[in-house]
Amino acid sequence: MGVPELSRRRNRVVFIALAMVSVGCSDSPSPHELIRSAPETAVVTTRSSVSKDNETASNEGAETLESDEIVDSRPEPVFRPDDDRRFVDPQVLQNADIDVYESKRLRLYTDVDANIARNIPPLIDLVYERLVEDFGPLPPARDEKEFQISGYLIAERDRFLASGLLPEEFAGFQHGQHFGQEFWMYDQELDYYRRHLAIHEATHCFMMRVPGIHPPLWYLEGIADFYGTHRFNERGHVEFGVMPDSPEEFLGFGRIDMIREEVEAGKRLSVVEVSELGEVEFSKSRSTPYAWSWALCKFLDSHPRYQKRFRLLRDHLVGPDFVRIADQQFAPDLWLLEAEWEEFCRTIDFGWEFETNAFVMSDEAPVDLPERATFSIAANQGWTWTGYRLQAGETVHVTAEGQAVLNTTPVDWVSEPQGITIEYANGFPVGRLMAAVLIDPAYVDETNRQRMEVIDIGSSRTIKSEFGGLLMFQVNDFGNNRSNNVGEYNLILEAVEDSSVTP
Incomplete structure (x- = not known):
């Protein structure tokens, strides 16, 4: 524990300082006098500041003092990247007939119907709370401001291009795109998938604000789809990371049907093959790599044999350790994992039961x-x-x-x-x-x-x-x-x- 360790070190340094004084000249103050006059924080005397009266102290003692100087070894504070969102002129919004809906975690610019748009920001606030619960809080901002992202929900593409709110380099995306603390998405015909896509992109914005984050692409895309998969329970509360239990409630999701079609076509991917999906595969298809990545994240997070190991990876998103830790955790029984994954893919269905099918x-x-x-x-x-x-x-x-x-x-x-x-x-x-x-x-x-x-x-x-x-x-x-x-x-x-x- 940090505080007790610090206290013990302080006491040890004081003890050494007292020992040095006690072997000095006879006109030096006694140890008891030093204790009475000592400040709350111990002051360490180094060789360069020793008085002439104490020059007779042994070199060995002086070396001991030098080696026990209190050095502030605390790491440099870590901040998340600066808020890089664009400033939007209110007059531009008015001229383009674009509305703004804002909550604590999302400022949403959109030209869709107000009855649709106003429900998105509170949803993002809730998924932010879940992400913090699972991954821990983001590092603070240098300016100490609360974390907030900007989203652009687009019905008419040209309207956003003309107003400058949709950069030309992002205009070619099919469904959604994120960069820094901003995301862009085209409006969707289906209410569920509109919400799913907004949560997916907001999750990316959260994850990529962690300095030094370096997990593989399949994990980033799979985990964004994992949180995007949501439902409202009987009390009206939203639940994230669920297993879709009916096609009617998850219209537009499509991942389960994609997995079925791939399996029937003899194109099932193994766990190892999913973990190797990279930029090439995701650039070739805007559907199946996402389906496989979601399925593996959901399987590992829900299966009683693998859940704890999979969630351990949350602690290794920064730096190069993710793949090494994943191999370390799953290699011992990879043969069993591959078999259970094969059975999951063979029998996948809405409401698939992870506990009873294990x-x-x-x-x-x-x-x-x-x-x-x-x-x-x-x-x-x-x-x-x-x-x-x-x-x-x-x-x-x-x-x-x-x-x-x-x-x-x-x-x-x-x-x-x-x-x-x-x-x-x-x-x-x-x-x-x-x-x-x-x-x-x-x-x-x-x-x-x-x-x-x-x-x-x-x-x-x-x-x-x-x-x-x-x-x-x-x-x-x-x-x-x-x-x-x-x-x-x-x-x-x-x-x-x-x-x-x-x-």
Whole structure:
């Protein structure tokens, strides 16, 4: 702690000064007199200011005094960059028919309808509070003014160009653009996405005011989209960084549909590939890199296994340590992270449940499957590891029984291991027993990028794993509808000598 440390050092310096005086000439004041007359802050005497009466003091003692001088080692104060916003002449605004709406954190210049515009500044005030809560306060300004940004919400582009409020070099952006403590955005047809984009750009303005900030581009764009993803709860309070729970409430967002389309087209990106997205990728597409970056930020921030590690990165935005710390945090179980990320991308949906879809693992070392084993799989859990590993080509016969209730609205949906064919999730009946092999990293390369070998089971099936890895099971359901399930299936696993089964 800073204050006690300072106090101890002060006492130590006073003690050394007293010792020096006590070995001086006989006409020097006594230690008790020094204590009575000493100021509250110790004064250290150096060799250059020692009186002639004390010149007989030992050189060793004098050297000790020099080495214990109090030196102000406090770091230079850190200030955020100066407010670089442009001055806007009120007459220019009047001539251009541009209105101003202002709150503590945002001054908004716009030509859109007042009923729309007046709601934006208070929203930015709220996201500023959330950013401070998550990342800490910004450094102070040199002039001690409160942090505020300027935004330009544009309905008619030419109006802002002619008035000088939209610089020519920024006029070519598609949706939004930020620079310093200013951002520009075109008005959007959809109310949700207008707010989302304003929050996204305001988040950039906040983040880039941190001196020396140096995280990778995927993180900056992903985290801006993370906070931009918002909703109003039943009490009318806004929540930031949410998982969109319905397409109707998040019109214009589009990120979930983009991920689905990329996965269906065989273009899924791994965690490592998303983390390598840079200026080239973002300049080529104004959609999919943002979708992947948002998805990874949301996944890592919400998943119970990775949330704490991901949030630790907030403390390493300045300087070159971000990538090193990220590698340090996630490298030990990157194979598992990649598998859970793959499953998230495969089953992503509005309202996807991170807690209940998390893989159920164990710290125990995997063992080979015995001739016969039993296992129970809960209907309200994600992929669950049996504790067994399979070798590539190993054959297993699975038999399952039991019941699970998948839904209670309007009536109970009772399923057995073969599933309910009235509704399908992820290409299979809901409630159907599924198996998977969490593939050993040794089998993952450029020719085989998948981490999970998903296998349809039902009530009974003999399977052969194409790849070696950990044997897992799950009751099939939508990724946003697992937490309300109850019940379990009881499995019998039997090793099969005949390896003629086609995987």
